[in-house]
Amino acid sequence: xxxxxxxxxxxxxxxxxxxLNPRDASGTHTLLLRDILRRAGWRxxxxxxxxxDDLASHAFKHWMYPAHAADGDVLIYxxxxxxxxxxxxxxxxxxxxxxxxNFTGPEYFAGWEPHTEERAARAADELALLAPRAVLGLADSxxxxxALRRAGCTATRVVPVxxxxxxxxxLVDPLVAAELATLKARGGNDIxxxxxxxxxxxxxxxxxxxxxxxxLYDPSARLHLVGGTQSxxxxxxxxxxxxxxGLTSGVRLTGELSEAALAAHFAAADVYLSLSAHEGFGVPxxxxxxxxxxxxxxxxxxxxxxxxxxxxxxxxSDAPFVAAALxxxxxxxxxxxxxxAGGRTRLTAFSLDAVGPQMVDAIATVTPRPQ
Amino acid sequence: xxxTVSPAAAAASDDPQAYVAKVMAEIEEDVRVRRATGDLPPKxxxxxxxxxxxxxxxAGRGGDLAEALRMxxxxxxxxPVVPVASNRAVGAAVKKGMRSLLLWYVGWITHxxxxxxxxxxxxxxxxxxxLKELERKVEVQRVAGAGVVEFPALHRPDAxxxxxxxxxxxxxxxxxxTAHCGDGWLVQRIGAAGGDAYGVDPRPALTDxxxxxxxxxxxxxxxxxxxxxxxxxLGAIVLTAVVDGMASGEREQLLRLxxxxxxxxxxxxVHSVSPASWTSSDAPYEADLAPGRPLRAETWRHLLEGDGxxxxxxxxxxxxxxxxxxxxxxxLSAEPTLAR
Numbered sequence: 018x019x020x021x022x023x024x025x026x027x028x029x030x031x032x033x034x035x036x037l038n039p040r041d042a043s044g045t046h047t048l049l050l051r052d053i054l055r056r057a058g059w060r061x062x063x064x065x066x067x068x069x070d071d072l073a074s075h076a077f078k079h080w081m082y083p084a085h086a087a088d089g090d091v092l093i094y095x096x097x098x099x100x101x102x103x104x105x106x107x108x109x110x111x112x113x114x115x116x117x118x119n120f121t122g123p124e125y126f127a128g129w130e131p132h133t134e135e136r137a138a139r140a141a142d143e144l145a146l147l148a149p150r151a152v153l154g155l156a157d158s159x160x161x162x163x164a165l166r167r168a169g170c171t172a173t174r175v176v177p178v179x180x181x182x183x184x185x186x187x188l189v190d191p192l193v194a195a196e197l198a199t200l201k202a203r204g205g206n207d208i209x210x211x212x213x214x215x216x217x218x219x220x221x222x223x224x225x226x227x228x229x230x231x232x233l234y235d236p237s238a239r240l241h242l243v244g245g246t247q248s249x250x251x252x253x254x255x256x257x258x259x260x261x262x263g264l265t266s267g268v269r270l271t272g273e274l275s276e277a278a279l280a281a282h283f284a285a286a287d288v289y290l291s292l293s294a295h296e297g298f299g300v301p302x303x304x305x306x307x308x309x310x311x312x313x314x315x316x317x318x319x320x321x322x323x324x325x326x327x328x329x330x331x332x333x334s335d336a337p338f339v340a341a342a343l344x345x346x347x348x349x350x351x352x353x354x355x356x357x358a359g360g361r362t363r364l365t366a367f368s369l370d371a372v373g374p375q376m377v378d379a380i381a382t383v384t385p386r387p388q
Numbered sequence: 389x390x391x392t393v394s395p396a397a398a399a400a401s402d403d404p405q406a407y408v409a410k411v412m413a414e415i416e417e418d419v420r421v422r423r424a425t426g427d428l429p430p431k432x433x434x435x436x437x438x439x440x441x442x443x444x445x446x447a448g449r450g451g452d453l454a455e456a457l458r459m460x461x462x463x464x465x466x467x468p469v470v471p472v473a474s475n476r477a478v479g480a481a482v483k484k485g486m487r488s489l490l491l492w493y494v495g496w497i498t499h500x501x502x503x504x505x506x507x508x509x510x511x512x513x514x515x516x517x518x519l520k521e522l523e524r525k526v527e528v529q530r531v532a533g534a535g536v537v538e539f540p541a542l543h544r545p546d547a548x549x550x551x552x553x554x555x556x557x558x559x560x561x562x563x564x565x566t567a568h569c570g571d572g573w574l575v576q577r578i579g580a581a582g583g584d585a586y587g588v589d590p591r592p593a594l595t596d597x598x599x600x601x602x603x604x605x606x607x608x609x610x611x612x613x614x615x616x617x618x619x620x621x622l623g624a625i626v627l628t629a630v631v632d633g634m635a636s637g638e639r640e641q642l643l644r645l646x647x648x649x650x651x652x653x654x655x656x657x658v659h660s661v662s663p664a665s666w667t668s669s670d671a672p673y674e675a676d677l678a679p680g681r682p683l684r685a686e687t688w689r690h691l692l693e694g695d696g697x698x699x700x701x702x703x704x705x706x707x708x709x710x711x712x713x714x715x716x717x718x719x720l721s722a723e724p725t726l727a728r
Contacts, residue, residue: 128445221440228436233427254443261439317618326404329411332562332621336436337428341418345411352411359404 027387028089029060030380032116035100037065037076040273042178042300043097043118048075049179049369050093050116050376057377058387066100079105086111091384093155096120096144099136103143107150112383115151115170117144118178119161119297119319125217129250144168153383155376157298158319164297176375177367178298182307189284190277197285205237206347209286209310211279211301212293214246214270220255222292222315222334228262229340235347238267243282245273283308288346291315292334299323303367306360311346311353313339327363329356416563416584423604431596434608453516460512464505468498533609534633536568536591537674539661542709543629545573549711552702553626553657556713558583562623562651567610567630570594574626575605583624588613611638614645622649628659632666633678647695650716656697658688658712665708685710 032051038044047063054061062085063076077085079102090111094102097118106113123137148154148168156162157178165173201207208227212218220242227240246252252270259268274282283289289305291314296302298319305312312328314320321330329342329352346352365371377386422428468491472483541547553574557564558581566575569587571594578585585604589595592607606613610630625646631639646656660682666675683691685701689712692699697714704710 225433225436225440229428229432233422250445254440254445257443258440261443315618316621326408329408332618334618336433337419337422338415341415341422345415345418349411355404355407 027058027060028091028384029062029087030054030091030093030114030384031061031082031085032063032093032095033079033082033102033106034063034065034076034095035098035102036067036069037063037072038069039071040276042180042298043095044069044072045181046116046118046179047095048072049181049373053179053373053376054380057380059380059384064102066102082109089384091380093380094147096147099140099143103147107146112152113147113150114153114155114380114383115147115165116155117161117165117170118157119164120144121215121217121295125215125295126248129216130248133248153379155379158322160319160322161297174379176379177372178300179369179372179376180300180303180367181369182303182364182367184276185280185283185304185308187280188277189281190275193274193278193281194284197281200239201285203237205239206235206287206343207285208238208240208343209243209282209289209305210241210291211243211282211289211304212291213244214242214252214255215248216251217293217295218244219292219294219315219334220251221258222336222339223290224255224259224262224264224268225336226290226292226334226339226343227267228264229336230343231264231267233337233340234344238343240264240268241271241282241286242268243271243274243279279304280308283310286310288313288343290339290343291320292331292339293317293320296320296323302328303364306357306364309357309360311356312360313342313346325359325363325366327356327359327361420579420584420604428604431592431607434592434606453512453519457509457512457516460505460509464502464509466498466501466505468495470494531635531637531679532677534631534635534638534678534680535674536589536629537633537661537672537678538570538629539665539670539672539708541670542661542665542704543570545577548704549659549702549709550574550577552711552713553628553659554578554581554583556655556657557585557624557626560623560655562621562654564624564626565613565617565622565649566626566628567613568628569605570629572605574628578626611642611645614642614649617649619648620651620654622654623651624655624657625650626657626659631658632660632682633675633680635679639680643691643695647716652716654716656692656712656714656716658714659709660685660688660712661709662704662707668708685712688712 032047034043034047037047051061051063064079064082065076066079068076091114092106092109092111093114093116094106095116095118098120120140121137123134126134126137145168148165148170151170152172154165154170154173155176156165156173159175162173162175210220210223214220223240227238231238259265283305289310289312291299291302293315294317296318302312302314302320302324306327312324314324314328314330315334316330316332329346331339331342346356470487472480472487474480474483554577557578560583564578564583564585565588566578566585567588569575569589572587575585575587587595587605588608588610590609595605595607650656663682663684665671666682685703689699689701692712692714696717700713702711
């Protein structure tokens with residue numbers, strides 16, 4: 018869509034985000050969206066409550082926005098957690114677009130992390146505050162769109178999260194690749210999961226599945242759990258559980274990884290397995306597809322619509338059942354080929370070439386695209 | 389270069405959804421066979437869950453406030469007198485000097501921190517006391533769960549309702565949950581008719597000992613189990629000796645969980661005794677002790693039709709019991725079909 022813009026500088030579409038981090042999905046989404054908005058002709062900057070050191074030159078603190086404000090500005094809020102930015106935006110007069118990535122509900126932290134539980138509850142309150150005020154709600158998935166509408170957002174669109182999935186098939190860290198090759202040489206399949214170590218990602222279910230898989234099919238199999246921890250108690254319990262099951266040598270908790278190290282893990286994986294209890298989209302599922310890794314996932318939240326026909330969907334995380342599915346995906350060449358081909362087909366729906374124009378079209382419904 | 393296409397790969401490309409459904413069926417068969425050989429004891433999942441929960445902050449530390457309060461109390465005092473030991477004599481002297489210089493300042497801060505912590509600790513103890521008092525009061529008014537109320541004449545393999553219940557469940561797309569399963573005879577019947585059945589019963593002694601090695605039986609509470617099932621994860625649910633003595637709140641909770649767990653187009657079969665049986669002289673003592681009473685079949689029809697089920701009611705020949713078969717509206721069938 019194109020419309021005549023006002024005389025003078027082009028209209029601005031600025032983004033706000035709680036934390037601008039180069040290694041999380043909403044951070045990379047925000048950076049890619051800024052570039053897309055600029056290419057489409059809008060002025061666009063990023064404002065954040067916290068800015069990662071590596072991105073210090075890419076964003077301003079959110080409280081600095083009034084000095085940049087101009088007539089005709091439209092503000093996008095990348096909503097993924099509780100933040101002071103929410104209240105700040107609530108009090109701004111500019112039209113607000115809510116780009117909703119969902120957040121882990123407080124119930125998943127109950128009994129584990131009281132502070133995080135409180136923060137998650139606050140995020141729900143902030144969503145209820147901002148959703149009715151938004152002129153447009155963007156959601157990564159129909160699942161998230163439903164949550165947005167329930168919170169009171171009346172005009173919504175589903176536009177997938179922006180991720181450059183080519184990066185997982187790109188530069189591979191040679192040292193990490195060599196370490197993983199050494200492990201592979203000992204025999205056994207490599208199962209991969211990427212996600213924060215928190216109760217909602219259910220890494221303990223993955224450990225249960227590995228235990229059953231090793232007992233029934235592949236005694237040398239390994240599980241690689243990639244992701245930083247956001248719950249000390251859950252991580253502690255997970256390590257204790259791994260020790261109790263005698264799986265210390267079979268489960269690697271890598272922590273947060275660089276892009277190149279992550280690419281090495283995708284390159285070495287025989288299968289990607291997700292048993293998360295809650296997913297608003299599931300970027301790593303698509304990254305696995307981009308890396309040509311067969312995907313098995315529990316069908317919760319937005320997972321079924323994210324993976325489409327590109328993954329083996331499970332209705333439960335019952336350990337013996339998951340183990341049998343893993344065995345099949347690791348040993349049946351026809352199934353592997355089917356899943357990899359299905360993944361590549363699904364991937365086309367999430368390419369930057371496909372999603373970028375959808376994002377521009379959506380924003381153009383709020384403010385005309387500059388000529 | 390020519391590529392050889394395997395028959396399986398060709399089948400996959402012809403009809404991908406049918407291919408995946410076939411693969412999932414084979415995976416389930418694999419699990420069933422392994423369970424039959426005794427590789428996977430019925431209580432395996434429960435034991436793994438208990439092992440993990442032993443590490444959780446609540447279960448691993450006693451599950452009440454007492455342990456947490458002890459930790460708070462222990463951390464309440466903040467010691468401003470820092471240790472000054474050092475490998476070098478001069479190091480110890482420097483540290484001691486710094487401590488003397490700073491103690492008036494650090495002491496002032498730590499005094500306030502300790503006071504704050506003590507206030508928090510006192511508050512928590514007051515809350516603990518009030519909670520215990522509240523628990524005592526609630527305990528008196530507590531409504532117990534319905535438990536399992538089995539009538540020997542009605543809950544047995546040759547009862548009239550078994551065949552129609554098996555027929556309703558065996559053709560389901562997806563797993564069939566049977567509760568309360570006892571030693572698993574109904575699970576076996578549904579399995580023999582082609583259904584992928586498993587059972588849940590709150591009496592672990594029965595599930596652990598019953599039908600050893602041939603069925604998937606889980607000794608756990610039905611509501612707890614349903615909370616752990618993925619949304620729309622079940623093709624059918626057969627309930628017998630479950631709802632009869634339930635209080636209304638427990639029944640409502642169960643129906644909510646069933647609605648979440650059952651796939652669109654899935655079947656719910658409810659076998660219940662009639663109100664007349666409940667007061668008969670051969671009713672088990674559990675009937676007297678149950679918090680609720682059986683509903684009439686027409687009341688079940690009203691409840692389930694209100695929730696969007698298509699309902700069929702069959703009454704037993706003597707009027708002692710009935711079977712309600714309800715098919716969930718398949719309006720959500722556009723969602724992906726789950727294999728389990």
